[in-house]
Amino acid sequence: MTSCVLAATGFESWPLLLTLGLLAIGGGTAAWLLLGRRAGRGKTAAFAAIPLLVLALVASGGFAPAPASAAAPCPPGSTPSPMPSTPAPIITPTATPSPVDYQPGAAGIGDAYFPLDGNGGYDVQHYDLDLAYAPDTDVLSGTATVTALATQNLSAFNLDFDTRAVDGTDSITISAVTVNGQAADWSLTSTQISDVTGQPQAAGSTDGDATPPRTELTVIPLAGIDTGASITTTVAYSGVPIEVSDAFGPAGVFATPTGAVVVGQPRVAATWFPSNDHPADKATFSTRMTVPAGLEVIGNGRLAGQSTANGLTTFDWEMEQPMATYLATATLGDYTVTSETGADGITYYDAIDPTLFDRDVDGTPGVKVGDVAKTIFESEPQVISFLSQYFGDYPFSEAGGLAIGYIGEHVDPDTGETVPDDLPYALENQTRPIYPAWAFPADADPSVVVHELAHQWYGDSLSMQRWSDIWLNEGFATYAEWLWAAEHGGPSTQEAFQDAYDSIPETSSFWQTVVADPGAPGIFDGAVYTRGGMTLQALRTEVGDADFFAILKGWATEHAGTAVSTEQFVAYAEQVSGDDLTAFFDTWIYSAGKPALD
């Protein structure tokens, strides 16, 4: 992410699972039946049985399995079906295999900054989004299919799906949920989120009531899911997605005059599809979006298909390498699109909001934003070639950019006039970063594009294991800007380092941010960017150019496609350099305070 206002750069408690073990029916044949019961919101649970046992029980008149309709989806708040009231008699087993202990997956993936982000118990492999958007009503509808592997024995699992507005009303309505082809039970639980910290609001806290709650979709399959099993979950839904407004900036699906812009960080994915919404769980994506004919849909990766029927056009975007959820987009509307495969073999797909060709660059009448965007986008192959020297091969087969117009408007309290709003940040959406008008200055300096393209290596191909690792994204993208400037008429990277060091006084709060642990509210602090970039320049000084550039390139290539941590980076830098860098990293990223220079 690049912010336009950057300073220096700018459980619910899970109820008890009652397990009734059983049995041995006939001549030493052991079987078991697992009954799960869930209290809380009173949802019924699934029950699982070994088919042999069911057959035996049915044959003996014990009881019949509940019909499938008994487990049909329940809308929130509905009364659950009761458990079978007369279970089979419990027979003391003579020889029993251990019953499988199915437990619900956790409501969060384990990130202290955003404890409800992501979920436990499974690993998503692929998202298949089959959606439609109606610009006249802003309604998004369709089906998300999430394919995952269970990492524990699951009785239930969560998806993040922010279907509720600030006031708790449903913005999106779920109509059906299935697991592995069978209707599943489900429920929604919403938690108020602080708009200051992004964390669940503490009891009695007065902040945080101006941002939509985090909503967990709990999916309860008919039967327990074994560790390692494939889980294919479908969720059918429809509604007008909520917009998130918090200290991290606006995010979500922004209705525009001709369509919608889909962008945000850290919270965005769950506003438009159910997901394991954390960058540690990357997955491939197929995104089909249907819109009125004449509009464009710009997604991630490769445009695999585009077809029109009955006045509607469906775009099929395929992101064939793993992607963090927040990097997904399906921005749509009226766009001027160009697509071309470069000499480097990369397909460049660029889109510019046509209103930008009529809009002056701020402060420079006569220079149009759209023209500057076009010029800068034409330099993408040059930027990627430049960055590849240092970072290794560009990690994807596609690249490009998306220049967007206004995302909304507000009334100026002083003048009473309606003022249009630009997105206050640019974002490194995988293969297709999103840029607001201010990213395209009159002198066509591409530094914002350099920043977001650098993220394709650091942030996208390598994503964060935890949000506290975000300097691995922003410090590296900042350093990429310095590398670019150094060879394009700007200061050397050492001069950029020294300028920052000298210009920020020791008393500045800038030096109080711990780069590798900036705190949830601090993930976009200027220090994450600038001190992060300074750390890399200081590392270059510490280990020398040869080792430094080997670290930079090797880090990106050896960890391509994975989620990485600061600890891994430190270990890698030590491995490549052969140096003990404990004191160095303690000073630069694990401590507050202005480092002393030798």
Ligand SMILES: [Zn+2]
């Ligand atoms: Zn960034």
